[in-house]
């Protein structure tokens with residue numbers, strides 16, 4: 620089993636069974652950098668000397684899919700920027716330690732044709748602590764542009780299943796409204812957590828990907844939504860975080876004002892959307908808390 624550092628690029632590749640565990644080492648600096656990358660000003664997440672210093676619950680999201688075996692026959696590769704982060708789910712089973720080594724296992728759970736010449740690919744992942752206990756469960760969905768025909772998929776347990784369920788927001792005013800300004804340099808900071816895709820910093824790479832300028836990492840938007848909801852609904856207490864699911868519907872840009880609108884949907888559960896102006900940027904989303 621290879622040892623990878625949290626800052627290094629994650630490996631990929633392989634079939635639809637659980638992949639080999641990937642060991643990931645991280646320390647307090649990684650925890651702090653992630654929290655600053657989603658623009659947290661909460662000392663519990665950005666000051667290691669705070670009495671309640673904690674890992675922000677969505678910290679491991681970038682490890683989604685780590686170690687999954689990619690069957691190239693089932694999912695033809697699509698060129699770099701044409702792979703788009705489309706949906707994410709994260710569930711905290713128990714808190715991650717404040718540093719050390721964890722392992723991540725992932726497997727392909729679904730490959731679906733979707734929309735105009737795109738494939739929608741979903742991976743499931745589990746993060747386990749040094750004792751082998753599951754701390755976090757995740758599902759990562761991405762759009763593969765230009766993959767018009769998905770390959771012949773060998774049948775496997777769970778093939779064709781999807782975690783991608785539609786969510787309709789109620790036809791009434793939201794119960795909760797919150798938001799944040801995304802600083803112009805937010806993507807510059809977020810990428811230091813290890814997501815160095817040039818789409819988020821290099822204007823030329825952004826143009827190649829079909830954008831006028833570098834866009835914010837979807838996972839940075841994800842972290843902002845989680846932080847805003849945890850702050851507003853749970854006084855920022857990470858122990859109350861349970862699960863979150865989002866769909867990235869439209870890109871967010873550094874400098875944007877992000878608004879999160881949430882509707883209560885039973886005890887400890889909200890349905891939410893994020894918007895920039897009138898444009899919905901996160902949809903089909905929900906958050907559960909204690």
Ligand SMILES: C/C=C/C(=O)SCCNC(=O)CCNC(=O)[C@H](O)C(C)(C)COP(=O)(O)OP(=O)(O)OC[C@H]1O[C@@H](n2cnc3c(N)ncnc32)[C@H](O)[C@@H]1OP(=O)(O)O
Pocket residue numbers: 702703704705706733734735737739760762783816834835836837838866867868869870871
């Ligand atoms: C490596 C990348 C890193 C990043 O961080 S990129 C930044 C984060 N991601 C984004 O900003 C993505 C923003 N989302 C989009 O730009 C668009 O959204 C998509 C390009 C992903 C899709 O747009 P379109 O091709 O125009 O698709 P459609 O015609 O709107 O919908 C076709 C079908 O696809 C479903 N769908 C649309 N968006 C998503 C999504 N994000 N995740 C999962 N499914 C999606 C719809 O419902 C529909 O489905 P049905 O054909 O069954 O009606």
